[in-house]
Amino acid sequence: MLKSIKSDLPASIVVFFVALPLCLGIALASGAPLFSGLISGIVGGVVVGSLSGSKIGVSGPAAGLAAIVLTAIGTLGSYENFLVAVVLGGIIQLIFGFLKAGIIGYYFPSSVIKGMLTGIGIIIILKQIPHFFGYDSDPEGDFAFFQVDGENTFSEIFMALNNISLGSTIIGLIGLGILLLWSNVLSNKGKIFQLIQGPLVAVVAGIIYFLITGSNSKFGISPSHLVSVPVPESLDSFLGQFSFPNFSQITNPEVWIVAFTIALVASLETLLCVEATDKLDPHKNVTPTNRELLAQGTGNIVSGLIGGLPITQVIVRSSANIQSGGRTKMSAIIHGLLLLTAVILIPRLINKIPLSVLAAILFIVGYKLAKPALFKKMYKLGWKQSVPFFVTVIGIVFTDLLVGIGLGLLVGIVVILLKSYQNSHFLHIEDKSNGKHKIKMELAEEVTFFNKGAILKELDSLPIDTYLEFDVTKTRYLDYDIIEILEDFAFKAKERNIDIKLISKRGIVENPSSFIEFFQLRPKSNISLS
Structure with a gap:
């Protein structure tokens, strides 16, 4: 534990600075109380981090759920009614975990997962450009292309460039310079530069800059361009920020619909994130997915009970953790404890951090996810x-996370079908012998109805007076649909003077009258030739 803390503590600080504005921004984009985002961030770090089997994954409120939350709060009538759905969604996730549904994430192609990571990296950069230049009209957690303020990703950037805040831009550039200097030069100069991370120095520089310039000077930073954490005046006001579920709504069918929606979307986002972070992990740890669903379900139950937003494992914080050297789950847990400490003890100091400095930190995170070399x-x-x-990349950038992944998966399936169509058989044409074309067709190991078109095309294109060797010795599975095609072809072959030599492990037959009889098949069954 002490050995890993040298890596986990600096990483947890970076994740804390990344998570803090995202928790607040996602809450704002969700139409929920700002404090609810911090609650879910703390629960995601401490509760889910403790129960999860992932060493590098970080959980918290997810931008992908913001639109669902915003709509659900309006549909259910109040935030307290919505919290019932969060608790029920957590229970449903527990059921998913016990049913071992975690395997779903493994069915997504590697190219789609890489596209997801790259698309998120691009989105992170694009969404942080306005914050970097001090134009903060849109919530930080709004990651969809069409935003809650009526703008889109690119129109927001153009508006930011026409409304540049000088102070925010200056300290953003200073922060970015510190980060680049730290990672490319100073980190190799001594252990002190590895222990004290560049993001922490950049944040401290941002606070000092604000304290020196203030908010009213030409080079100052407006309070609207700073982190905004709720500041409780007393213990009672702090406790008053918590919300609790209205369980009288548990019989409301709409609550259950929202609960199932949250459970399905949160589970899918988590499993995709697990798959992605395991690929990013330099130590190649493998996360137990069913345990992850159980951890996420528990986290959502706890979050819902005390007024937090739905939780998933999230790629932005997880990738920041990996890139900052996080080794064990302690980095996720410590980041949650840092969020709790900041909310209770130093909210006023936290509220002096410029958003442009945090944008600079996220620029680095985004770039590492979407490197041009990839x-x-x-x-x-x-x-x-x-x-x-x-x-997948284009879909994520121009729509949202789940739509982009869905488009990538759909294209991936089409690619599989095309290759299946093309690889159903091997055709070898020899010279004429005895006045007939000699052609050998060898079927693949598994032949299904997807291959009907390709095989039928080849058989129909055979010239008259052909000698066909039809080889199924390597075929282990043959769909009945293919048998029907061969049955029809055997009838047509006689009219076209085509001789057939059927070669299989069961023997060799010249001009079989019936393929169904040869394979001893009953109608609408399939054949296993293994």
Whole structure:
């Protein structure tokens, strides 16, 4: 534990600074109390972090759920009614975990997962540009292309460039310079620069800058461009920020619909994030997915009971944790404790951090996820990998996370079907012998109804007076749909003077009258030739 704390503590500080504005921004984008975002961040770090089997994953409120939360609060009538759905959603996730539904994440192609990471990296950079220049009209947690303020990602950037805040931009550039200097130069100069992380120095520099320039000077920073954490005046006012579920609504069918929606979307986002973070992890740890669903379900129950937003494992914080050297789950837990400490003890100090400095930190995170070299690498891997990758990236940037992943998965399935269509058989044409074309067709190991079109096309294109060797010795599974095609072809072959030699492990037959009889099949069954 002491060995890993050297890596986990600095990483947890970076994740804390990344998580703090995102928790608040996602709450704002969700139409929920700001404090609810902090609650879910704390629960995601401490509760989920303790129960999870992931060493590097970080959980908290997710931008992908913001639209669902915003709509659900309005539909259910109050935030307290919505919290019932969060608790029930957590219970449903526990059921998913016990049913071992965690395997779902493994069915997403690697190209789509890489596209998801890259798309999120691009979104992080694009969404932070307005904050970097001191234009903060849109919530930090709004990661969809079409935003809650009526703008979109790119129109927001153009508006930011026309409304630059000089003070925010200056300290943003200073913070970015510190981060680059720290990671590229100073981190190799001594252990002190590895223990004290660049993001912490950048944040301290931002606070000092604000204290020196204030908010009224030409080079100052407006309070609207600073972190905004609720500041309790007393213990009673602090406790008054918590909300509790209205369990009288538990029989409301709409509450259950929202609960199932939260459980499904949160589980899918978590499993995709687990798959992605395991790929990013330099130590290649494998997260037990069913345990992760159990941890997430418990976290959502706790979060809902005390007024927090729904929780998922989130890629922005998880990738920041990995890139900052986090080794064990202690980094996630400590980040949650730092959020709790900041909310209770130093909210006024936290509220002096410029958002542009945090934007600079996220620029680095986004760049590491979407390095230009990755685009070149995916292109070189060929269209089967590059097309789903680029579709996923474009889909995420121009719609939202789940739509982009869905588009990438759909394209990935189409690619699989095309390759299945193309690889159903091998055709070898020899010279004429005895006045007939000699052609050998060898079927693949598994042949399903997806291959009907390709095989039928080849059989129909055979010329008259052909000698066909039809080899199924390597075929282990043959769909009945293919048998029907062969049955029809055997009838047509006689009219076209095509001789057939059927070769299989069961023997060799010249001009079989019935393929169904040969394989001893009953109608609408399939054949296993293994």
